[in-house]
Amino acid sequence: MSRIAFVYVPLKHQGFAENLQVVDEDFGRLPPLSLAYAAAIAERVGHAVTLIDANALRLTLPEVCARLRDWRPDALAFTLSTYMFRETVAWMQSLRQALGVPTIAGGINLALYPEETLAHPAIDFGVVSFAVRGLPLLLAALAEGRNPLGLPEVVARNQSGRPVVGPTTPERNPFLDLPRPARHLLPNHKYYSIISQRRNFTIMVTSTGCDSQCSFCAIPQRPRFKNSLEQVEAEVVECVSTHGIREIDFFDADFFADPGRAKALCRLLIARNLDLEWSCRARLDRLDREGLALARRAGCRQMYVGIESASLQAQGLLRKLLRPELVRERLDLMREAGISPLGFFMLGVPGETWRSGLDTIRYAMRLPLDYAQFQRMIAKPGSALHREVVSRTGVDYWRDFVLGRATPKRMPNLWCGLSDRMITALTQLGYLAFYFRPRQFWRALRRLRSREELLRTGRATLRMLGHVGGLDA
Ligand code: B12
Structure with missing residues (x-):
């Protein structure tokens, strides 16, 4: 031993x-x-x-x-x-x-x-x-x-100092063999996210990989495995009863990827009647009224949904086409069920111009969202987009970064003509335009449940305002 x-x-x-500095720094402390x-x-x-x-x-x-x-x-x-x-x-x-x-x-x-x-x-x-x-x-x-x-x-x-990878076998579902994460070793009372409301707070995954093939994301390239619902239920129960957890953020790429499984999990949680609220990430086109109602009854308070861009052309190129009618309809269903939606948007997408970036910001503002997150599009390590950049330029930036040959800087953006500063400015504008509206302000105030949350969001707001003009990246 x-x-x-x-x-x-x-x-x-x-x-x-991909995030503004202030967003990365204020996002929260997660396990x-x-x-x-x-x-x-x-x-x-x-x-x-x-x-x-x-x-x-x-x-x-x-x-x-x-x-x-x-x-x-x-x-x-x-x-x-x-x-x-x-x-x-x-x-x-x-x-x-x-x-x-x-x-x-x-x-x-x-x-x-x-x-x-x-x-x-x-x-x-x-x-x-x-x-x-x-x-x-x-x-x-x-x-x-x-x-x-x-x-x-x-x-x-090996003897000559060269790293050698031992034999690997085709991966079998790791959840069959994985123990539950060692949360007893974590300071569970310390964790929160910018929009969590209860303590103790934790995160969980019930699956790896993703069924979708969005080219900007690295997760589809990870192997796809799912935990059994019995094990997920046992992990949730352990969180609540042993670690005093009252809020969980499920980090699966798409919690509703298999709607039948997601609904079955919701039914298990409803039957348990735990003192627990949760949030998850979901693709809008997989959501339906029944699933949303079950999720709400099971304690779901928030869902994070990728809407990405107002440009249908860019959406097509990124292999994630969500027509505006569908987006609006599913967000309305979410609100009807009592679940608060957070939309993810990307700026600097293929073919982006200043005008199309503004369209995305206006689109976000017209939608019935409680929160919006604006990120610049980058070629993440392991994504299809990054592979394309490597084949077009012959340079693997991330490999060079790992080898210490490249500094942490903006990677070349081959897919849109906007400068870095313009994309940063659009991203900042997105936050300001979305959050600094009387309606949004009022909504945010009504949602606040604790002094801690007020201080946290107030601080983030002031920092965001402080950064405007400074063009932090
Ligand atoms: C949950 C999560 C988080 C959580 C927890 C962090 C963590 N990884 O523990 C939080 C929110 C804190 C987080 C933060 C960040 N994350 Co994150 N995260 C994830 C997510 C969604 C799931 C990870 C997970 O738990 N998987 C389930 C377990 C079972 O699998 P696993 O992570 O592969 O871990 C297993 C093995 O890899 C191995 N293993 C892992 N670590 C170690 C260490 C040792 C010593 C050993 C022996 C084995 C081992 O054993 C584990 C058990 O089987 C992944 C996406 C994904 N689906 O993989 C992104 C992901 C890993 N995150 C990512 C990023 C970018 C970040 C951030 C930089 C934030 C950001 N700006 O997006 C930070 C960086 C964190 C850090 N210190 O490096 C990227 C990584 C890209 C990259 N190549 O760097 C991913 C792939 C998502 C993406 N955007 O593409 N993340």
């Missing part, structure tokens, strides 16, 4: 990000779900485990280092996204040096760029896939002083 410390590094807004899954896998096979969420606890590197010196881990484990790659590797390097123990990495960036990731000497080992098999094997080898090179799903360096 070994002592394994999982560390979640504080999030930082990046120069290439590190992937890491909590990995920690649960290690704990299940008998290791002593701690998870330090330095992001939620606002801990600095020296503070985490001091805590870990006291705890005396045998290995350090981190989740690596491409966005947070640099910061995470910097923490791995410092903690590895200070504590003199090996580092283990997992997560989305390792799946996308395994060899480039392991090119960093601060990372000793990696575990690809869902870690159910690979992590226990790696930890056992380390505990017994065996060389993990060649173990299934484990990335390790």
Whole structure:
């Protein structure tokens, strides 16, 4: 048995990000779900485990280092996204040096760029896939002083220092083997999102991947697996009864992708009659009156829906066509059911002009939405759009970024003629035009349920106003 410390590094807004800085910084503090899954896998096979969420606890590197010196881990484990790659590797390097123990990495960036990731000497080992098999094997080898090179799903360096990915088998549904995320190791009382209303708050996923093929999104490229409804129900019940959770945000790409499954889950939650509210992401064309009514009865308060753009041409190119009549009809159904809609919009879409960007903002304002989020379109790592950029330019920006050859800056935008500054200005304008209307203001005030929420949204509003003119990116 070994002592394994999982560390979640504080999030930082990046120069290439799709959100405005102020939005990224005020979005909330959300639990590190992937890491909590990995920690649960290690704990299940008998290791002593701690998870330090330095992001939620606002801990600095020296503070985490001091805590870990006291705890005396045998290995350090981190989740690596491409966005947070640099910061995470910097923490791995410092903690590895200070504590003199090996580092283990997992997560989305390792799946996308395994060899480039392991090119960093601060990372000793990696575990690809869902870690159910690979992590226990790696930890056992380390505990017994065996060389993990060649173990299934484990990335390790060979004698000449080259990273080698151990054999992988076709992925089977990880939810059949995954334990529930180790929420008992998380500071559950610290979490919130900008529009959550109850504490404790957490996030959950009931599936991975997505049935849709929107070209701007990276999630369709992830394998598609679903958890069983019994396990989802058990996780929800554990959240409520053991961790004092009163609000959950389901992060599935499309909660209603399989409407029959979603409705069945709602019925299970209704029968449980829990003191719980929740939100989820859903595609508008999958929603119907029955599903929405069931979701509401089951405690759903908010749904996040991608509407993206007013331009039908751009929607077609992005492989997500939602006609305005359908959008309006489904949003009306949502409101009728008593569910509050948040619309996601993208600016800088293919063929975007200043005028079409303004059309998208006006479109958002005409729709019966309680909230809107405006993002610039970027070629996310792993998306079909990014693959197209690579084939057209011959440059893989994200690969270069992981290898330390590119800085966190705006990527080339091959699909629209607007400058970066114009897209940023449109995004800011979107927020101002949408939220600073008497009707929206009044709606927002009526929705507020707590002093904390008032302070949180007030602060975000002031920061947003403060940034206008500064053109933060
Ligand atoms: C929930 C979620 C979040 C949560 C929780 C973060 C987390 N990953 O734990 C919050 C809201 C905090 C979040 C934040 C962010 N996220 Co996020 N997130 C997701 C989401 C929707 C689901 C992740 C999940 O829990 N999946 C279910 C579990 C079972 O699978 P998994 O995540 O792959 O984890 C398994 C394995 O990868 C492995 N594993 C993972 N980590 C580790 C670590 C070790 C040591 C080991 C051994 C194994 C291991 O074991 C896990 C269990 O099987 C994914 C999209 C997706 N569907 O994958 C995006 C996604 C991962 N997020 C993304 C992004 C961009 C972000 C942010 C930068 C915010 C933003 N601007 O969008 C931040 C960065 C966070 C960070 N520190 O890197 C991108 C990543 C793109 C990239 N290549 O970098 C994704 C793919 C979505 C997208 N927009 O395309 N996110």
